[in-house]
Amino acid sequence: MPVQLAHQLRNLGRYRQILSVLIKYGFADFVRHTGLSAVVSRSLGIFGNRGRSEAEFIQQSRETRLRLAIEELGPTFIKLGQVLSTRRDLVPDEVAEEFARLQSDCPVVPFDQIKAQLEREFPGRVDEIFQSIEEMPIAAASMAQAHRATLADGQKVVLKILRPGIEDILSSDMEILQFIAGVVEDYFENVGFDPIAVAEEFSRELKREVDLMQEGRSTDNLRAAFSDDPSIDFPKVYWQATTKRVLCLQEIEAELLANIGPDTFSQEIRTKIVENGSRAVFRMTLEMGFFHADPHPGNIFARPDGGIIFIDCGMVGHVxxxxxxxxxxxxxxxxxxxADEVMNCALALAEMDPDKIDIRRARSDVQQMVDQFIGVEMDRIDLGQVLDDFFQTLRRYGLQCPPDVVLLIKAMSTIEGVGAKLDPSFDMVTFAHPYIAKLLKDRYSPKAIARRVKIASESYLRAAEKLPSDITAIMRKIRRNELKFDFELRRIEELIETVESATDNVAHSLLISAIVIASAILVHSAPSDTISLLGTLGVIGFLTASLMGFSLMFKSWRHRRASRMMVKRARKRRK
Ligand SMILES: Nc1ncnc2c1ncn2[C@@H]1O[C@H](COP(=O)(O)OP(=O)(O)O)[C@@H](O)[C@H]1O
Ligand SMILES: [Mg+2]
Structure with missing residues (x-):
């Protein structure tokens, strides 16, 4: 708690600002009830004049008010909103749709501040490294601002420069976010996801994104991976002018897809662009397992010959x-x-525990999802829709995909969206087929089998490690009399019947033996020359015993025959 308090004090100013914005957009009740307001005292005046939400926002839906608040709160929250808008497995559809509208245009950082930032990064060397730097930015996003520049050797470059002070705002916001996540977890029973885990995952992601060296390395790696393909490119990184806060890239002189008009390219070139984009994404996601996670039209340039260049490799995924x-x-x-195959993939991808979810219900949901595509031609299947449905199904069961799988699915549906705009007749699924077929074929290659054996043996080892504790748990249950087994009732009934009939037989046999012995004694003790009562009784006893014996033999023969027939029938059925 003292640590938390220290955070709160350090972030007090920002904290207060966040609470005022929440109150302004109609979340005063939330702030009050969750005790968030207790962190900053009332004397700070949050609940003064602005204690009530501003009337103009009350009319709007909760989701819209949340989006407006986020826009006002700045970079961290905008980024969080944008990430959440792609996580339909985490947030409800209405929220995702609203968050997708978040504007990332931000106020421009004046050039003298940019210049000062460069001076801090390259002390005394700015004029040595750069011939010139354009004062007008090309773009001003939440984290960084881009400027054209020329290196000393005349190479035209684009500088991506972090906003001054952004790292402090981020780390402060991150701490506050973790705190709010804790409050949300305590306050709400069932938000459908783990707020603390999401906040942590998000912090990790953001930290990676504000390290521009990381972006430089990813750009280099992808550029090398596609060096064999002249139609797909990534900008060269100039490391002599790159630091954690400045990224220097070769300037791409081509058309940004976001800016092209209906007549910019011929239909033939458009198709080529879409083919190149799809090939790039399928190769990265399905072949290489290392991919550009955000291939939207603002991050792809197209050359007049249809070749494409990706920029903005800050967000990459690994699978x-x-x-x-x-x-x-x-x-x-x-x-x-x-549906079975889809279900198995769902189970494997979401790493769900089959014991914890209602498999029968999930399977029927997946069946319904798959049924939509029955009879639909391959080229009519919308990959994005398939993956979206898949997400929604997962969400219904409270299941979450690993973040990198979410990124992969997002990358695929983003490029599909780009394709649909440029060339609506393009058939993405058929285009993906060779990549999918190759992966599936590789399933049974010696290398793949060796890999699976390795994975399986590792999981056996893990199971073996767990075995002692599993056994202890079972023993404990036995001791507490909590261990129950479910037998199949029908089998027990058969067993009971057999035992009963066997007992009957034994009882009858005993009875017959007793009668025989008794009869023998009677006959033996009767005078042999006259017909006496005792002798008559003895003979009757013998006759009765014989009859009973015959009847018992007949019954047991019939029973054995019935059993034999049953076994035969069962065997035949199994065949
Ligand atoms: N190498 C480059 N060549 C030409 N323009 C670039 C280059 N890098 C970035 N830009 C321009 O700057 C904009 C923002 O850059 P980007 O890397 O996408 O940053 P952000 O992460 O803010 O989206 C791009 O949309 C593009 O217009
Ligand atoms: Mg971008």
Whole structure:
């Protein structure tokens, strides 16, 4: 708690600002009830004149008010909103749609501040490194601002420069966000996701994004990976002018897809652009497992020959071979209307515990999802829609996808959206087919099998490690008399019947033996020359015993025959 308090004191100013914005947009009740307001005392005046939400916003929906508040709160919150808008497995559709409208245009940082930032990064060397830097920015986003520049050797570059002070705002916001996440977790029973985990994941993601060296390295790696493909490119990174806060990239002189008009390219070139974009994304996601996670039209340039160049590699995803295989199987399963396959992929991708969810219900939901595609031609299947549906199904069961899988799905549906705009007749699923087929074929290659054996043996080892504790748990249950087994009732009934009939037989046999012995004694003790009562009784006893014996033999023969027939019938059925 003292640590938290220290955070709160350090962030007090920002904290107060956040609370005022929340109150302004009609979340005063939330602030009051959750005790968020207790952190800053009333004397700070939050609940003064502005204690009541401003009337103009009351008319608007909760989601809209939340978006407006986020826009006013700045970069961290805008970024969080943008991330959440792509996480339909975490937030309800209405919220996701509203958050997708978040504006990322931000006020321009004046050039003298930019210049000062460069001086701090390259002390005394700015004029040595750069011939010139354009004062007018090309773009001003929430984290960074982009300026054209020329290096000493005349190379035209684009500088991406972090906003001065952004790191402090981010770390302060991050601490506050973690705190709010804790409050949300305590205050709300069932938000459908784990707020603290989401806040942490988000912090990690943001930290990666404000390290421009990281973006430089990803750009370099992707550029190298596509060096064999002349139609797909990434800008060169100039490391002599790059630091954590400044990224220096070769200037791309081509058309940004976001800016092209209906007549900018011929239909033939448009199709080429879409093909190149799709190939790039499928190769990154399905072949390489290392991908540009945000291939939207503002991050792709197109050359007059249809070749494309990706920029903005700040957000990248990684997926291992198994995950890529599951994605391939998922798409394949949908195109073949195979609900079982889709279900298995869902289970594997979301890392869900089959014991914890209602598999039967989930399977029927997945069946419904897959049924929509029955009879639909391959080229009519909308990959984005398939993946979206998949997300919604997961959400209904409170399941979350690993973040990188979400990124992959987002990358695929983003490029599909780009394609649909440029060339509506383009058939993405058919285009994806070779990549999917290759992955599926590789499933049974010796290398893939060796990999699976390795993974399986690792998981056996893990199971073996867990075994002692599992056994202890079972023993504990036995001791507490809590262990129950479910037998199949029908089998027990058969067993009871058999035991009963066996007992009957034994009882009858005993009875017959007793009668025989008794009869023998009677006959033996009777005078042998006359017909006496005792002798008569003895003979009757013998006759009765014989009859009973015959009847018992007949019954047991019939019973054995019935059993034999039953076994035979069962065998035949199994065949
Ligand atoms: N290498 C480049 N060549 C030309 N323009 C660029 C380059 N890098 C960035 N830009 C321009 O700057 C804008 C913002 O850059 P980007 O890397 O996408 O930053 P953000 O992360 O803010 O989206 C791009 O949309 C593009 O117009
Ligand atoms: Mg961008």
């Amino acid at each position: 291992d071979h198994e995950t890529r295989l599951h994605i391939a199987e998922l798409v394949y399963g949908v195109t073949r209307n195979d």
